[in-house]
Amino acid sequence: MSPPTIDLDDFENAFSEAASGGDIACFQLRLKMADKAEIAAATERLMPIAERYGIAFLINDNPALAKELGTDGVHIGQEDMPYNEARQIVGDDMIVGVTCHDSRHLAMEAAERGADYVAFGAFYPTTTKVAKTAAEPEILQWWTSLCEIPCVAIGGITVDNAVPLIKSGADFLAISSGVWQHSEGPAHAVEALNRIIDNRSAT
Secondary structure (H helix, E strand, O other), X not given: OOOOOOOHHHHHHHHHHHHOOOOOOEEEEOOOOOOHHHHHHHHHHHHHHHHXXXXXXXXXXXXXXXXXXXXXXXXXXXXXXXXXXXXXXXXXXXXXXXXXXXOHHHXXXXXXXXXXXXXXXXXXXXXXXXXXXXXXXXXXXXXXXXXXXXXXXXXXXXXXXXXXXXXXXXXXXXXXXXXXXXXXXXXXXXXXXXXXXHHHHHO
16 A cells, blocks of 8 residues: 555656566555545556556545546545445445454454455554554454455565464555565565465465
8 A cells, every 4th residue: 555645756656666576456545644636646647557467446535536536446444434335435346445453343344244355453563654453463363264355464564574464364465664665675575575475375
């Protein structure tokens, strides 16, 4: 996912670089301080890159804007709006993912209502937001043993600390600074993460 603020020219290059590094299932445009026009401008520039590499493109918090901009979906937090309302806005064909913090109850509730994925975290200290909760890898083990809806691990994840979350059953890793601030660049981060995931799958 994107940093909370970006220079669009620089980030367009960084996103292209990251996308060239290997498989990325989904990208979340998460511009917390931006207005509608800025989000629209970023979507116009970045979504074609995602489409070229087969990456689902989501925006954060705003189902109506996701619908208007024609993105692949939206990610909503617990304070944004109820899942049912978001689904009504975007329709049946768009992705709706839900933040569930460290709560089994919230995850079960989201799954029962039809969420496309649930996100747990934060698993590690993060610099991109003030995390409301700290999650433990055991919640990923619990979820994958119980439910087929994908779970996403989020919060301070890097190439160096991703393995315990993958071992615990995370279907996807939501990573921001661990990619964009990687010492060797975004493509190297994506390449390394794909290698880690492939090695775990092989074993």
